Amino acid sequence: MHEYDLISDEVVCALGAAVGEDNLKLFEPMSEHTTFKIGGPADVVLTPTSPDAIVRALDTCAIAGVPVTVVGNGSDLLVGDRGIRGVVVLLRDNVASITVSGTRIHAEAGALLRDVALAAADAELTGLEPLWGIPATVGGACHMNAGAYDACTADVLESVKVYVPGAELADGSRARGTVRTMDVSELAMGYRKSRIHDEGLIVLEATFALAPGNERMIRSEMDDYRRRREEKQPLKMASAGSTFKRPQGYFAGKLIMDAGLRGARVGAAQVSEKHCGFVVNTGGATAADVNALIERVQDEVRQQFGVELEPEVKRIGEF
Template sequence: MHEFDSFDPSLLSALAMAAGEDNVVMSEPMRAHTTFKIGGPADVLVTPETPEALVRVLDVCAMGPVPVLVVGNGSDLLVGDRGVRGVVVLLRENLAAIEVEGSRVRAQAGALLRDVAIAAADAGLSGMEPLWGIPATVGGACFMNAGAYGGSTSDVLESIEAYVPGPELPDGSRASGRVRTFSREELSMGYRKSRVHDDGLIVLSATFSLVPDAPEQIRSAMDDFQRRREEKQPLEMPSAGSTFKRPEGYFAGKLIMDAGLRGARVGGAQVSEKHCGFVVNADGATAADVNGLIEHIQAEVKQQFGVDLETEVRRVGEF
């Protein structure tokens, strides 16, 4: 494995050839690429502009071997204060094309769910309404089977096109990967989980199967979901969405509120006073602040109610 204090010039050259020189930058602060507005520098950040370039970048990293983290909107991530070693591949705005054909919508991995839902509504296609306010890209939504208000990505997903990592070689590197299509049934999608996560697949695009409906009805439902979000969620403050998964038989936010933790703080991190299921960046929080508050919440809820809270937020990088 490469040492990243002095990044291998030949690897940088290979990444530049794969993605274009202007699309490779070093020591990029990840706080600029997460909704938490927290995170140290990525050794190298790459923004491929085509599916072919993305595949080339992933192959370069696999054969390095170099650790690679694919990031969409950064809406479910807590990046460590010391940053991310290796290569971060950013898919947002780039690789964001959306196409509507009949009752299907095909979107590249970097497209925001919001934009997919708007395109569907414009075409008179229903099904994306509960998902449209989730600040995720299509790739991220498939990775964690994102959902809200009783709807999940798996409800409308028909298939994905994904990069499958190649087999590991004796020197620790991997052979070139391959691209294949997976049906929804092949993806083992459950509550905030999928085969995309478990098998390390990298989503290139997804196809959603929707139902025709009157555009005004679809827009009305979208507006209703948005009002509910604005009333109940701290959308005005940086966060990574719901901090904890819903424990069976409970609601995380209510457990945290009942534990007397509304407004609790560690450094700049705070339990939202508007919705206790959210930890927010109230005042220049560090990843260490957020981690400390998460651990405090987990300990208090376990002690008071005997319930283990599992984080929905993914912690990546070095803390």
């Protein structure tokens, strides 16, 4: 066994066969795969290049009883400084094909929302403009029902093809999973949540249903959303996007600003001076820095305003 004591050489070889040896890395720093630029090494990182290869890799891990973490663009993740045990499956530009058919766009899980929106504009299809600046993959957007400017993924999503994990067996392993197509009406999509998240489903592909539009107007609207983001958000600094969910009846950023926390720091983690709803990595921040700053913000807002801030950033791995 390797020193991480979870994955045998035999399983590593089987995973290499499933995705191709060139698409398997050992002890890969997750700081290379998150927009926060934070995170220790993952035991094994896979970059399968087709939906079939994804399924083979997931089935191999299930049968071997090896934990799996699926990562898209890593834009809402805080990975622990000690990294991730088991296997990380990266779904990014390795599975990112986009095709247009009439008013529908079919995209693999690793395609960026930005690229899907640009393909829609090229095809004179409207509906994705508010989402195009979200730094998420299609899989990640469906997983969390990503949204912005009063729009969300569920507004334009028609269906997804997902991997459904098999049942857990007595020895702790799992049976092989199944692949099924689900209509958006089956996904229980709400504010930053979905059945995909709740049941551990893994998006392989998605279909978006859009409407005919005027390319000039579509691109003008996209440019307007881009300008608004650039004016208000710290896009030039490493972060995981909005750090906290919007509390009912409030705006997280305003609460944090009113609590006197603009620019507050722990180590190299800082409450953004441009938008207090973002915690940013000023260079060399650790997950411990970010955690401590999040807790400080929560404590201050709770004490001053009686409001509980719930993190939108997802913590994964070992801290």
